[in-house]
Amino acid sequence: MLIAVVAIRMRDLFGVVILFGVYSLLTAVLFMDLDAVDVAFTEAAVGAGVTTVLLLSGLRLTRRWEAPPRHNPLFSLLVVGITGAALVYATLDAPLLGDPSSPVHKHVAPRYLQQAVEEVGMPNIVTAVLASYRGYDTFGETLVVFTAGLAVLLLLGFPDGSESRARSSALGDQLVLKVVVKLLVPLILLYALYVQFHGDFGAGGGFQAGVIFATGFILYDMVFGSANARAVMPADWLPRLAALGVLIYGGVGIFSMLAGKPFLDYSALSADPVQGQHLGVLLVELGVGVTVFSIVLSIFYALSGRRPRS
Amino acid sequence: MIEIPGLFNYWVVVFLMMAGFYVVISQGNLVKKLVGLGLFQASVFILYITMGNLSGGQAPIVTEGVFVYSNPLPHVLILTAIVVGVATTAVGLALVVRIHEAYGTVEEDEIHSLDMADEETPRKGDDRPGESRE
Amino acid sequence: MTLLDHLPVLVVLIPLMTAPLCVLVDRPRASWIMALAAAWLSFASAIALALTVATSGTLTYQLGGWPPPWGIEYRIDTLASYVVLIVTAMAALVMLFAKESVASEIPERRIARFYASLMLAFAGLVGIVATGDAFNVFVFLEISSLASYALISMGRDRRALNAAFQYLVMGTIGATFILIGIGFLYMMTGTLNMLDLAARLPEVSDSRTVRAGFAFLTVGIGLKLAMFPLHLWLPNAYAYAPSAVTAFLAATATKVAVYVMLRFMLEVFGADFSLGAMPLDLILMGLGLIGIIMASLVAVFQDDIKRMLAYSSVAQIGYMLLGIGLASATGVGAAILHIFNHALMKGALFLALGAVAYRIGAVTLGDFAGLGKRMPWTMAAIAIGGLSLIGVPPTVGFVSKWYLVLATLEQGLWPIAVLILIGSLLALVYIWRLIEAAYFGAVAADAPEVREAPASMLIPIWILVAANIYFGINTDISVGAAMQAATMLMGDGG
Numbered sequence: 001m002l003i004a005v006v007a008i009r010m011r012d013l014f015g016v017v018i019l020f021g022v023y024s025l026l027t028a029v030l031f032m033d034l035d036a037v038d039v040a041f042t043e044a045a046v047g048a049g050v051t052t053v054l055l056l057s058g059l060r061l062t063r064r065w066e067a068p069p070r071h072n073p074l075f076s077l078l079v080v081g082i083t084g085a086a087l088v089y090a091t092l093d094a095p096l097l098g099d100p101s102s103p104v105h106k107h108v109a110p111r112y113l114q115q116a117v118e119e120v121g122m123p124n125i126v127t128a129v130l131a132s133y134r135g136y137d138t139f140g141e142t143l144v145v146f147t148a149g150l151a152v153l154l155l156l157g158f159p160d161g162s163e164s165r166a167r168s169s170a171l172g173d174q175l176v177l178k179v180v181v182k183l184l185v186p187l188i189l190l191y192a193l194y195v196q197f198h199g200d201f202g203a204g205g206g207f208q209a210g211v212i213f214a215t216g217f218i219l220y221d222m223v224f225g226s227a228n229a230r231a232v233m234p235a236d237w238l239p240r241l242a243a244l245g246v247l248i249y250g251g252v253g254i255f256s257m258l259a260g261k262p263f264l265d266y267s268a269l270s271a272d273p274v275q276g277q278h279l280g281v282l283l284v285e286l287g288v289g290v291t292v293f294s295i296v297l298s299i300f301y302a303l304s305g306r307r308p309r310s
Numbered sequence: 311m312i313e314i315p316g317l318f319n320y321w322v323v324v325f326l327m328m329a330g331f332y333v334v335i336s337q338g339n340l341v342k343k344l345v346g347l348g349l350f351q352a353s354v355f356i357l358y359i360t361m362g363n364l365s366g367g368q369a370p371i372v373t374e375g376v377f378v379y380s381n382p383l384p385h386v387l388i389l390t391a392i393v394v395g396v397a398t399t400a401v402g403l404a405l406v407v408r409i410h411e412a413y414g415t416v417e418e419d420e421i422h423s424l425d426m427a428d429e430e431t432p433r434k435g436d437d438r439p440g441e442s443r444e
Numbered sequence: 445m446t447l448l449d450h451l452p453v454l455v456v457l458i459p460l461m462t463a464p465l466c467v468l469v470d471r472p473r474a475s476w477i478m479a480l481a482a483a484w485l486s487f488a489s490a491i492a493l494a495l496t497v498a499t500s501g502t503l504t505y506q507l508g509g510w511p512p513p514w515g516i517e518y519r520i521d522t523l524a525s526y527v528v529l530i531v532t533a534m535a536a537l538v539m540l541f542a543k544e545s546v547a548s549e550i551p552e553r554r555i556a557r558f559y560a561s562l563m564l565a566f567a568g569l570v571g572i573v574a575t576g577d578a579f580n581v582f583v584f585l586e587i588s589s590l591a592s593y594a595l596i597s598m599g600r601d602r603r604a605l606n607a608a609f610q611y612l613v614m615g616t617i618g619a620t621f622i623l624i625g626i627g628f629l630y631m632m633t634g635t636l637n638m639l640d641l642a643a644r645l646p647e648v649s650d651s652r653t654v655r656a657g658f659a660f661l662t663v664g665i666g667l668k669l670a671m672f673p674l675h676l677w678l679p680n681a682y683a684y685a686p687s688a689v690t691a692f693l694a695a696t697a698t699k700v701a702v703y704v705m706l707r708f709m710l711e712v713f714g715a716d717f718s719l720g721a722m723p724l725d726l727i728l729m730g731l732g733l734i735g736i737i738m739a740s741l742v743a744v745f746q747d748d749i750k751r752m753l754a755y756s757s758v759a760q761i762g763y764m765l766l767g768i769g770l771a772s773a774t775g776v777g778a779a780i781l782h783i784f785n786h787a788l789m790k791g792a793l794f795l796a797l798g799a800v801a802y803r804i805g806a807v808t809l810g811d812f813a814g815l816g817k818r819m820p821w822t823m824a825a826i827a828i829g830g831l832s833l834i835g836v837p838p839t840v841g842f843v844s845k846w847y848l849v850l851a852t853l854e855q856g857l858w859p860i861a862v863l864i865l866i867g868s869l870l871a872l873v874y875i876w877r878l879i880e881a882a883y884f885g886a887v888a889a890d891a892p893e894v895r896e897a898p899a900s901m902l903i904p905i906w907i908l909v910a911a912n913i914y915f916g917i918n919t920d921i922s923v924g925a926a927m928q929a930a931t932m933l934m935g936d937g938g
Contacts, residue, residue: 013341020345027352035380036359037369039388043355046396051348054396058341058403062410076336084328086659087624088321089652103648107634108513109381113370123372125382126389134386136507136516140571140583141390143460147564147587148397150467151594154557155404202371207393239557243464250461256509260445263453265509292393299400306407334613343613351620354627361631384630387579391623394586398616401593405609412602421606428603 014064017055024048038126041204045211050296053218057303121274122200122281130205131281135264139249142288146246149239149295152302158235159305174223181223188216196289200278206285210292218300226305238298245291252283323360326353338418340409344402351395358384358391451493452505452518452574455528458486459535460567463560472555476543479559483539483566487532494525498925504576512576513637519576523780523929527573527703530787534695535566537791537904542688544898545798549686550598558598562692565591569700578626578636578712581704582619585668588700589615592693596685607680614677618667621660628657629712641712649717658722661708668701671765672735675758682754687798690750694757695791699783702764709768710776710933719771728769733863735762740870744877749807752874753793756833759867760786763848766860770851777923777930778847784922785832785840788915792908793829796822799897799905812878814887818894821902823882825909830875835868838916843923 010016024047031040116128130138196209221229252264259268266280267273330353333346363380370382410416413424447454462482466475497503497520505518520528542562550558568588572581593615597608630636632653633644648654663674670678678698682690709718719725739758746752760782767779797807799822804811816823832839845864852861896902915922 013339016342016345020348023349024352027356030356031359034359034363035369036363036385036388037371039355039359039385039392042389042392043352046392047348047352051396051399054400054403055341055345058344058406061407062341062416073336076332079335080328080332083331084324086656087324087327089656103632103634103644105381105634107644108636109383109634111514112382113372113379117372125370125372125379126385129382129386130389132508133510133514134508134516134579137386137390137577137580137583140580140587141393143463143564143587144394144397144583144590146464147561147568147590147594148401150463150557150561150564151401151590151597152404154554154561154594155401155408155597157554207389239467239470243467246464247461247468250457250464254457254461257445257450257453262445262506262509263450263457264507267509299404303403303407331617334617340609347613347616350617354620354623357624358627361627383636390579390583394583397590398586398612401590402609402612405593405597405605405612408597409605409609412605425603425606 011065013059014056017052017059020055021048021052024051038124038205038208041208045208045215049215050211054299054303057300061303061306061308119274120277120281122278124200124202124204127199127205127281127285131284132266132277135266135280135284138284138288139253139264142246142249142291145292145295146242149242149298152299153239156302156306158298158301159307177223181219185216185220188219189213192216196285197282199285200281206288207292209285210289211296213289213293214296214300217297221300221304226301230301233297235298235301238294238301242291242294242298245287245289245294248287248290249284252280252287320357320360323353323357326356329353340406340416340418341403344399344406347402348395348399351391355388355391358388448492448496450505451489451496452503452520453507455486455489455493455532456567456571456574458482458489458567459563459570463563463567466556466560466563470556472547472552475556475559476539476546479542479563480536480539482563483532483535486566486570487529487536490525490529490532493520494529497522497525513635513640516575516577516580517637518574519639520574521929522925522932523703523706524573526780526925526929527700527783528570530699530784531566531569531573531696534692534787534791537907538688538692538695538795540904541691541795541798541901543900545688545802545901546686548802549600549688554598558595561591561594562689564588565595565692565697569696572700573703576638578629578638578641580636582623582626585619585622585704588697589619589668592689592697595689595693596681598689599684599686601684603680604684607677607684611677611681614667614674618664618674621664621667623664625657625659625661625664628653628660632657638707638712642714645713645717649713649721655722658713658718662705662724662727665701665705665708666731668698669705669765670698670701670758670761672731672738672758672762675735675739675761678758679751679754682757682794683748683751687794687801691791691794691798694754694794695787698757698761699787702761702768702779702783706768706776706780706933715771715934719769725769725771728765729860730769732762732765732767732769733860735759735765736867737863737870740867740874744870744874746874747809749809749812749878750794750797752878753790753797756871756874757786757790759871760790760833763844763864763867766864767848767851770855770857771934772851772854773927773930773934774847774854775851776934777927778844778851780929781847781923781926782844784926785844785915788840788908788912789829789832792825792905792912793833795901795905795908796825796829799901802901803894803897809877809881812881813885814882815885816883818887819896822897822905825902825905826882827879828909828912830871830878832912832916834871834875838913840912840916840922843916843919847923 028040028044112125112129116125120128120132122128192209192213195204199205256265256268257263261268267276269279270276327350330346330349334343361384370379406416413421459482462478466478502521507516565588568584571584593608593612597605632648667674736759739755743752743755764779764782767775801807832841835841835845849861849864
């Protein structure tokens with residue numbers, strides 16, 4: 001709570017962004033405490049990780065310091081006060097924290113908990129709901145990522161080759177960093193793959209995996225310079241990869257339709273419906289991972305490769 | 311009767327939400343607005359997850375010997391919401407970068423004055439300086 | 445399952461999957477062709493869908509094969525098929541128009557991705573209408589919103605960037621409020637399926653949580669609707685966006701938000717709760733009226749015609765909200781009817797403006813001097829569109845106003861009927877300024893030579909203009925469907 005207040009008052013935006021990153025990390029810890037492991041994982045990777053990197057890249061291209069406030073905060077305080085009051089009002093009748101008799105625990109959720117293992121064949125219920133029961137929402141979410149990436153590319157585009165070749169790595173010739181990163185990157189990529197495919201059984205899945213995989217590349221880019229990074233993964237490939245990810249996800253759904261079942265019904269994928277579910281979830285998460293990876297890396301390339309204009 | 315301890319969690323969330331909301335509507339710096347937006351959204355996530363928590367329950371991954379689990383549905387919804395939030399931040403940032411290139415500032419009032427000045431003496435010429443990149 | 449069974453999801457899937465294809469192919473001409481094909485295929489599916497719903501009743505579709513409320517379902521009833529038809533029709537026509545317009549306003553290497561974003565915005569909007577799951581609404585709302593922010597920012601003027609940013613901030617606040625509202629509803633019922641919510645809410649509707657959820661949903665949807673005073677993002681966004689984008693969004697985005705309001709307030713919460721227990725009727729009537737008068741007044745003083753029409757749109761949305769606030773089948777029906785009619789009117793007007801922008805490059809009042817002689821067809825289209833806006837028979841604008849006034853008189857609210865007519869008078873004033881400049885103004889000495897707009901633009905414009913008149917005379921289909929949907933919604937109350 002304190003962090004939030006300080007963030008409001010600070011005018012050094014660099015500090016604000018870092019504090020925000022800390023806030024996200026603390027939120028992730030809170031989620032762990034509330035038994036939401038997948039969410040904690042995602043919040044840590046996406047919220048604390050990606051968002052902080054994005055905001056810092058943005059700061060590099062704009063200004064670090066905020067101008068002193070000029071107008072009267074009274075109106076804003078009023079609006080915020082009313083909204084806050086409405087929210088507190090709402091909580092007065094709400095079910096208490098952890099109360100087992102609240103409606104959310106008695107309706108809809110019990111079936112997921114009781115039957116996901118039989119129907120979808122995996123113990124991580126969050127993945128089962130995310131990728132199968134509510135798989136269409138996740139399809140939508142993948143499209144949100146794709147849309148955002150497209151938007152960033154429309155607005156910023158990739159820097160052209162000549163700029164990046166001329167620039168050497170921002171971190172110069174730090175030998176220790178280079179050695180350590182060389183060791184870390186393959187581990188990071190391997191871990192990402194683990195998260196991708198183990199998501200059925202433990203915390204994990206396509207989103208987290210995609211982000212971690214991209215992180216490996218980002219780390220490499222930061223230490224070895226964009227010229228090297230782009231030699232490994234050319235920028236032009238990324239939007240196409242992202243499109244491919246979406247097409248994989250949609251393709252699974254269309255396959256189901258061609259087999260005479262509704263869109264995204266995985267039982268159409270194999271003779272045994274539970275096998276079909278497994279296969280479906282695997283393919284679909286793969287699509288998600290590919291798209292998330294490509295878009296996160298694209299956005300990073302677009303932001304990091306741009307020269308700040310004074 | 312109103313149970314204060316059980317509701318305390320919610321009230322903390324409300325405070326955080328309002329902090330973020332306040333930043334968004336009152337601060338003039340565009341980057342700070344985005345941070346406030348993120349703060350606001352993150353608090354909504356906490357609200358949802360709090361809702362799904364079950365006393366004495368475990369994470370909803372079926373394991374031997376565990377019979378009580380927390381509700382997985384809010385987790386799924388929030389996973390989606392987190393991703394949506396980061397996507398929005400990314401687009402917002404791209405816009406801020408372009409605005410900075412076009413106006414030379416990211417403070418709301420300065421942008422407004424520049425626009426007003428424009429309307430007095432309409433500019434012809436390169437309105438989109440950021441377009442020359444790839 | 446046959447192809448026809450898949451219709452509910454096809455209307456969304458076709459444009460949705462075209463977007464990545466556009467990105468893969470990355471050529472301007474090819475992506476335009478794909479976008480055009482996708483829009484027309486989607487439109488055809490929407491027609492088939494509407495016909496099926498009209499004969500066999502509400503269609504449902506279980507995504508992933510899981511029954512609701514554990515899975516997400518698509519529900520297409522009369523209202524949904526009506527709105528889907530409007531959105532797809534507008535997309536199809538705007539795509540025709542877009543070829544020349546986009547080529548002249550957007551840098552060539554961005555065009556393929558531009559069309560991809562347009563497809564995503566389109567698919568997102570249809571997805572919002574087709575779904576029967578509250579959280580799914582949120583997801584697709586964000587798809588179409590994010591795409592819209594990008595599309596708006598591509599306008600030629602640098603003010604487009606800030607307009608897009610303001611829209612992003614306000615739109616995200618709105619979406620987050622909607623998320624909070626859905627969260628509160630979920631907290632008290634345990635479900636996300638809209639039909640299920642409608643069944644379970646009555647027993648908990650007395651709780652403060654549900655009431656707060658209602659409030660947050662109203663404000664959130666209101667932001668997206670551009671309900672006064674939450675409309676601040678709209679004039680700039682419409683004024684500075686590329687022409688094709690303005691035409692498409694003006695005809696569809698806010699209408700879909702009106703649909704969401706109808707769906708949540710009248711079906712999920714029930715008319716008795718929303719318009720009875722909660723003071724939504726007064727709020728909508730009040731804010732709607734203020735919107736009508738204020739926005740129309742501001743429009744009178746605008747020099748930039750795009751901004752003038754943008755304020756006009758805020759006023760038109762005010763009419764729709766007024767209709768809903770009247771809390772009667774006629775009132776709601778008038779609002780639904782206006783969703784259709786306004787799309788026709790503003791679609792035609794903004795497309796025609798886009799044609800002017802294509803030829804002249806700008807659309808201020810000064811630029812319009814003498815345009816009546818130089819671009820006769822385009823100007824005639826604007827004139828007829830303007831008449832429709834005012835509400836002159838036999839245009840569709842007249843039909844909407846007629847039913848709205850009827851609804852107010854039904855309840856004996858004479859003063860409100862008078863205010864509606866004042867709104868029309870104000871519209872007369874700003875439209876007249878335009879007509880006067882175009883037909884009676886002298887062409888400036890240094891004005892460049894302009895020809896009439898190309899056929900690829902005139903055809904969709906005149907299809908819409910013709911529709912304005914056709915549906916103004918033959919009102920059976922549009923009014924019939926609207927009234928039927930309204931009766932269903934109001935009858936389902938409580």
